[in-house]
Amino acid sequence: MKIQESIKKRAGQAPAGSFPAHLYVHLPFCLSRCHYCAFPSIAVAEVPEKEYLTALLTEFRFRRKSWSGSLQPLSTLYFGGGTPSLFSPAFFSEIIDFFAREIGFIDAPELTLEANPADIEETRISGYLAAGINRISLGAQTFSTAGLRLLGRRHSAAMIGRAVSVLRQAQVENLSLDLIYAWPGQRTADLFYDLRKLTELAPEHVSAYSLSFEPGCEITKAVAAGNLQPVGEDLQLEMMHLLEDNLDNAGLCRYEVSNFARSHRWQSRHNLACWQLKDFIGLGAGACGGRYCRKTHEHWVERYSNTPDPNFYMQQLQQVALGSHSEDCAPAAWSLKEFVDFTSSFSEALMLGLRLRHGIDLNSLESEYGSEKVAPVISKAQLLCAEGMLEINNDRLRITDSGLYLTDTIINHLL
Ligand code: SF4
Incomplete structure (x- = not known):
């Protein structure tokens, strides 16, 4: 290649x-x-x-x-x-x-x-x-x-x-x-x-x-x-x-x-x-990007999403490229900023992690969000483990083959 x-x-x-x-x-x-x-x-x-x-x-x-x-x-x-x-x-x-x-x-x-x-x-x-x-x-x-x-x-x-x-x-x-x-x-x-x-x-x-x-x-x-x-x-x-x-x-x-x-x-x-919620940059009309900033519990992740209108996007950036610094074409005019709090970020990490067949590493989850968040999930998971829907192996929590078609229900139960 x-x-x-x-x-x-x-x-x-x-x-x-x-x-x-x-x-x-x-x-x-x-x-x-x-x-x-x-x-x-x-x-x-x-x-x-x-x-x-x-x-x-x-x-x-x-x-x-x-x-x-x-x-x-x-x-x-x-x-x-x-x-x-x-x-x-x-x-x-x-x-x-x-x-x-x-x-x-x-x-x-x-x-x-x-x-x-x-x-x-x-x-x-x-x-x-x-x-x-x-x-x-x-x-x-x-x-x-x-x-x-x-x-x-x-x-x-x-x-x-x-x-x-x-x-x-x-x-x-x-x-x-x-x-x-x-x-x-x-x-x-x-x-x-x-x-x-x-x-x-x-x-x-x-x-x-x-x-x-x-x-x-x-x-x-x-x-x-x-x-x-x-x-x-x-x-x-x-x-x-x-x-x-x-x-x-x-x-x-x-x-x-x-x-x-x-x-x-x-x-x-x-x-x-x-x-896996890694930091990423998105460029272009309709793109979004985000990063963990961990500033406060209310400001744990920062995200932005750009205007979906390609013509407006190009127009605004053309002004920036031409050296205009007017407020009208500053990124605030075409890119929306959003802060994700600690609890929502934890829910996202769990939701996306459990969609992966190799599941989610409980140690990493605990080091990011603390045991006060992870322990209740493990205790709720025990019941579903007994029913064969979830399994915990080598500190990884994953949905089993039998639980796969109930992924959304399982995740809702854990949150
Ligand atoms: S309209 Fe364009 S973006 Fe949408 S599904 Fe079709 S090819 Fe993809």
């Missing part, structure tokens, strides 16, 4: 720190809107690459200045969207070079790009790899033509297979496929077909989410109007079992409730960092 020379040269040269940094870049542009989408993104005919790049670099400089303590070399960099594969290789080359110069990367970083199967073609992919991208997350979603139409995806089922073969020919070793299941009208036979097609493509990683009905989406409106029928709970449960059995048979092991990997090596390092 090619890694851009500038990254190689700088690997390991940045100052060492207590943990590596994780950076997310949101690219909120799509050619059309999918019917289930609640992500911050807008439909455009052409992405404003230049303006958006300037805005991202300007935001980065601001975040860097306001980040107290040393900024670590990047361990993971994730380009999500929106549809990042609408952006040219030159865009990624420029921004990755910029991060390499400004903060550096650790040795063997993970650089992910989300892509739509319709955008995959040889020259573009070679360009992405040359820029330093080494992991592609492909939004397959389903191999059913009816399903793709219902979800409002702009790619066809045939494009998925074609895209994977182009990616493999280009030497992409780390490929993740996204799957959506339990969409209205889907039967177990349809999901079985999807899983067969998906496993034939032998991805290193799979993210599989049941369709959720978010407010304001086309599909949610159709359900509310009685034009579509959501999949019932029993069928959803059957589908979850089918999913696990088929992926497991194909050598893809569940490591988080909705995520599967061929081995530890192929787990998403970026997502693991988010689930």
Whole structure:
């Protein structure tokens, strides 16, 4: 796999720190809107690459200045969207070079790009790899033509297979496929077909989410109007079992409730960092970031979320880039700051930790939040351990296979 020379040269040269940094870049542009989408993104005919790049670099400089303590070399960099594969290789080359110069990367970083199967073609992919991208997350979603139409995806089922073969020919070793299941009208036979097609493509990683009905989406409106029928709970449960059995048979092991990997090596390092509540920076319209600051019990974690409106975001940052320091374009105008208190932070750590199949380390949890928080959880957990829903092994608390489908209920019981 090619890694851009500038990254190689700088690997390991940045100052060492207590943990590596994780950076997310949101690219909120799509050619059309999918019917289930609640992500911050807008439909455009052409992405404003230049303006958006300037805005991202300007935001980065601001975040860097306001980040107290040393900024670590990047361990993971994730380009999500929106549809990042609408952006040219030159865009990624420029921004990755910029991060390499400004903060550096650790040795063997993970650089992910989300892509739509319709955008995959040889020259573009070679360009992405040359820029330093080494992991592609492909939004397959389903191999059913009816399903793709219902979800409002702009790619066809045939494009998925074609895209994977182009990616493999280009030497992409780390490929993740996204799957959506339990969409209205889907039967177990349809999901079985999807899983067969998906496993034939032998991805290193799979993210599989049941369709959720978010407010304001086309599909949610159709359900509310009685034009579509959501999949019932029993069928959803059957589908979850089918999913696990088929992926497991194909050598893809569940490591988080909705995520599967061929081995530890192929787990998403970026997502693991988010689930383990590591500090991270988010850049772009609709992005968020956060860090532990532990100032007071009311001010334990600091988070920010940027305006979801890409045009407003670019406008404001253009003013900053031009040297205007007016209050109107200061980050306070486009980025919302939020403080998470100690108790909410503990709940988040427990919730996200228990979604991981290897569970949560009780010693680390206790050293962060104290025994007064952890002891009641352990005592509530004992009952569920006796019922076979939870287990405590080597000071790790985890949900068992029997408890997996009751994850939310178990977490609510513990909190
Ligand atoms: S491609 Fe992704 S971000 Fe864009 S509309 Fe579809 S689901 Fe939303």
